[in-house]
Amino acid sequence: MEKILKIAVLAGDGIGPEVMDVGVNVLESVAEKCGFNLQLDHQLVGGAAIDAAGSPLPANTVKSCEQADAILFGSVGGPKWANLPPNDQPERGALLPLRKRFGLFANLRPSVCHQALTHASPVRPDLIPNGFDVLCVRELTGGLYFGEPKFRKVEESGDILAVDTMVYRKSEIVRIAHVGFKAAMTRDKRLTSVDKANVLENSILWRETVTEIAKEYPEVTVDHLYVDNAAMQLIRNAPGFDVLLTENLFGDILSDEMAMIAGSLGMLASASLGEAKGDGLYFGMYEPSGGSAPDLAGKGVANPIAQILSVALMLRFSFGEEDAAKMIENAVNQAISDGFRTGDIMTSEDGLKLVGTVEMGNAVIERL
Numbered sequence: 001m002e003k004i005l006k007i008a009v010l011a012g013d014g015i016g017p018e019v020m021d022v023g024v025n026v027l028e029s030v031a032e033k034c035g036f037n038l039q040l041d042h043q044l045v046g047g048a049a050i051d052a053a054g055s056p057l058p059a060n061t062v063k064s065c066e067q068a069d070a071i072l073f074g075s076v077g078g079p080k081w082a083n084l085p086p087n088d089q090p091e092r093g094a095l096l097p098l099r100k101r102f103g104l105f106a107n108l109r110p111s112v113c114h115q116a117l118t119h120a121s122p123v124r125p126d127l128i129p130n131g132f133d134v135l136c137v138r139e140l141t142g143g144l145y146f147g148e149p150k151f152r153k154v155e156e157s158g159d160i161l162a163v164d165t166m167v168y169r170k171s172e173i174v175r176i177a178h179v180g181f182k183a184a185m186t187r188d189k190r191l192t193s194v195d196k197a198n199v200l201e202n203s204i205l206w207r208e209t210v211t212e213i214a215k216e217y218p219e220v221t222v223d224h225l226y227v228d229n230a231a232m233q234l235i236r237n238a239p240g241f242d243v244l245l246t247e248n249l250f251g252d253i254l255s256d257e258m259a260m261i262a263g264s265l266g267m268l269a270s271a272s273l274g275e276a277k278g279d280g281l282y283f284g285m286y287e288p289s290g291g292s293a294p295d296l297a298g299k300g301v302a303n304p305i306a307q308i309l310s311v312a313l314m315l316r317f318s319f320g321e322e323d324a325a326k327m328i329e330n331a332v333n334q335a336i337s338d339g340f341r342t343g344d345i346m347t348s349e350d351g352l353k354l355v356g357t358v359e360m361g362n363a364v365i366e367r368l
């Protein structure tokens, strides 16, 4: 029986639909070459779903995700919906509930700076002479984004109080720590755990727990950094890192920083995974790490590489199609080596070709 890959496709808002079209074209080309069939179910999410169905996460969309083996996601949000009540907005109303609903606690963000892109990085090229490859493992369903209580109220004095709560249970730290250490074992066997254990109670628990789990992975060299120091060290010496393990908020911020050091947010893919299933594969949601980039939307200039690389991560983690994943990653590297550049990674070196979203996608497809 031929293999069928069931995928819920949620393009979302802003540049989401533009980069998603390219991502799906790449996926379809690879499926044809590798001989698997696709069952793609396109559904609305975010602002587009608010406009069409009155909810950022309509029941049909959730049902489609439940019936799929993976979610391919674009991005949500934009100024049009920024003044809605917080829980009705695209991110809090769609993205966070999807992560929670499917137990997607492990967010993997591979930040790879291609050697040819060192000049697109805002850090001095001599600090990253050979590029770098850092994997950020971010806890995704705990911490400040989900902790209760979370509220806002007007106090008797008339002042306004807003409360978010940073909560971690040891079990949550244990499971993400294992993801980080297992990833390190497949890489350079170095792991940096990032916390704020000089100030925060749950960071103290984080550090104690990571230290405990480290004993199960004696081959991995571990160090611990406070998040403020980590933010600085990443700029100073990105190639010095291998796996970065951290909690939800710190990971959100540091991975964007990593993306920029690597050249552009438009290059950074992500995989959000739950527990491994019996067959060793994962239900996952795969998306560019950036947002809907309203400043670029509709212009055909957004970088589609993060979306394309998200397709590769999906094929690897949800479908076990390692060869197909590598085929995509190699084609992206080749397109970059051959000088194709969207505006965000364009530099003044000779021989580069400035291209739009669709042309970059075609350059990758031609190199599959």
Ligand SMILES: NC(=O)c1ccc[n+]([C@@H]2O[C@H](COP(=O)([O-])OP(=O)(O)OC[C@H]3O[C@@H](n4cnc5c(N)ncnc54)[C@H](O)[C@@H]3O)[C@@H](O)[C@H]2O)c1
Pocket: 015, 019, 074, 075, 076, 077, 078, 079, 091, 095, 264, 265, 266, 267, 287, 288, 289, 290, 291, 292, 293, 294, 295, 296, 301, 302, 303, 304, 306, 344
């Ligand atoms: N996962 C998500 O869907 C997600 C994540 C972050 C932000 N958002 C939402 O996106 C909207 C815009 O947020 P923001 O401006 O803070 O962040 P953003 O990530 O959309 O944009 C930040 C900067 O990165 C650039 N950028 C992002 N993706 C790019 C790409 N593919 N190619 C080239 N440049 C790219 C943008 O042009 C902008 O200059 C907001 O509504 C926000 O809530 C959504």
